[in-house]
Amino acid sequence: MALTIEHKKRLERVIKRLDSSFFFYDLDHLKSRLTYMDSVKDPDVKLWYACKANPLSSILKIFRNLNFGIDVASQGELNQVLQAGVEPEDILSTGPSKARNYLRSMINNEVNVVVLESLNQAYWLSEIAGELGARPKVLLRVQLDWDEGSSVLGGDAITPFGLDQKEWLKLDFEKTKNLDFQGFHVFQWGNILDLSRLETIWDKISKEMVELAKTMKIPLNILDLGGGLGICYEKGDSPLDFKDVSVTLTKIKEKHGLKKVWMELGRYAVGTCGHYLTQVIDRKTVRGKEILVTDGGINHIARPALVDQDFPCEMFRDSDAEKSSFQVHGPLCTAIDKLGTFQLPNDINEGDWLVFSQTGAYGFTEAMPFFLCHNLPAEVVLYNGDLMTPRPIKTSTDWLV
Numbered sequence: 001m002a003l004t005i006e007h008k009k010r011l012e013r014v015i016k017r018l019d020s021s022f023f024f025y026d027l028d029h030l031k032s033r034l035t036y037m038d039s040v041k042d043p044d045v046k047l048w049y050a051c052k053a054n055p056l057s058s059i060l061k062i063f064r065n066l067n068f069g070i071d072v073a074s075q076g077e078l079n080q081v082l083q084a085g086v087e088p089e090d091i092l093s094t095g096p097s098k099a100r101n102y103l104r105s106m107i108n109n110e111v112n113v114v115v116l117e118s119l120n121q122a123y124w125l126s127e128i129a130g131e132l133g134a135r136p137k138v139l140l141r142v143q144l145d146w147d148e149g150s151s152v153l154g155g156d157a158i159t160p161f162g163l164d165q166k167e168w169l170k171l172d173f174e175k176t177k178n179l180d181f182q183g184f185h186v187f188q189w190g191n192i193l194d195l196s197r198l199e200t201i202w203d204k205i206s207k208e209m210v211e212l213a214k215t216m217k218i219p220l221n222i223l224d225l226g227g228g229l230g231i232c233y234e235k236g237d238s239p240l241d242f243k244d245v246s247v248t249l250t251k252i253k254e255k256h257g258l259k260k261v262w263m264e265l266g267r268y269a270v271g272t273c274g275h276y277l278t279q280v281i282d283r284k285t286v287r288g289k290e291i292l293v294t295d296g297g298i299n300h301i302a303r304p305a306l307v308d309q310d311f312p313c314e315m316f317r318d319s320d321a322e323k324s325s326f327q328v329h330g331p332l333c334t335a336i337d338k339l340g341t342f343q344l345p346n347d348i349n350e351g352d353w354l355v356f357s358q359t360g361a362y363g364f365t366e367a368m369p370f371f372l373c374h375n376l377p378a379e380v381v382l383y384n385g386d387l388m389t390p391r392p393i394k395t396s397t398d399w400l401v
């Protein structure tokens with residue numbers, strides 16, 4: 001989503017007031033996007049929000065109010081989600097690192113479904129459930145072999161997410177008597193815009209999980225396909241329409257006789273509503289290259305350095321000047337603090353602001369905010385037409401001891 005003239009008018013004041021980098025989330029856009037997704041989805045498809053993408057409470061509340069469940073992957077996310085008023089029956093837990101005390105906390109907080117990622121997790125959860133007189137619903141996370149390349153979620157690489165089928169077959173049901181098995185979870189491919197590729201992946205997952213359910217003699221009431229729907233980061237990318245995604249999910253469901261299909265979406269749900277704004281601190285030429293140095297960099301948005309893909313960028317101010325190529329670097333004393341190379345107007349200079357779009361997902365909480373003790377970015381939201389700053393700028397004096 002590009003910033004509108006109306007957005008810009010209002011953000012000019014925020015820029016003056018904060019005078020430091022910030023994220024801006026258009027929650028009216030988010031709400032209409034989610035409402036649309038809900039309106040076109042198959043009734044047998046349940047949508048969850050993977051809040052690792054952005055756990056800001058005002059964002060969680062939008063999902064809560066639109067009846068999305070929330071997927072948490074840590075005690076911190078669980079606390080945040082409960083504090084945002086999400087009911088335990090709307091909470092799903094995934095993630096490879098689940099210590100016994102975290103599993104206990106999930107049962108105590110009545111989390112609806114726990115995705116188990118190891119034999120230990122299964123045995124520990126059953127043991128704790130026995131002590132507490134609970135019978136938690138569980139899905140088993142399966143890591144499949146693929147013939148394709150890698151992905152942020154691992155793809156065909158060996159990762160800590162779940163177990164392969166052979167390992168799950170070693171599960172000792174004598175030690176899992178307090179668990180209510182509901183099906184499987186498989187998710188290895190992230191940020192995919194090609195629907196036919198998604199269909200191929202989901203088809204293979206469904207086929208293999210139907211077989212595994214039979215072999216293990218556990219019900220396949222739910223197949224959780226995780227996230228993985230892409231958004232447009234590159235010029236020329238075309239967006240996925242959730243109506244088409246939905247048709248494909250229904251096709252897969254019918255082909256494999258699945259009862260309920262779940263997805264827990266991060267990037268696709270929340271990525272497009274966000275922008276990151278940062279000021280140009282300096283402009284210079286180094287060995288023939290035009291360089292811009294900005295107030296914030298991978299201390300606020302680390303994704304370009306982590307996955308080598310830039311967020312789309314433009315200058316905030318309108319300009320008719322011709323464009324040329326600028327290498328944009330953040331403030332950290334490391335060459336990896338590079339936000340990308342962009343075509344920007346030639347008259348850009350110190351004091352101008354840059355806007356990075358598609359930053360609603362995997363932005364601030366994926367960053368490395370403490371290095372070099374710069375300000376932490378504010379988070380500004382537009383909701384029902386009101387512009388609010390739920391999280392103001394924090395300076396290093398707020399957290400350094």
Ligand SMILES: Cc1ncc(COP(=O)(O)O)c(C=O)c1O
Nearest residue numbers: 050094190227228264265266267
């Ligand atoms: C278990 C799980 N589910 C869902 C997601 C969300 O993925 P995406 O942002 O691709 O929708 C992630 C992301 O890492 C994940 O680990």
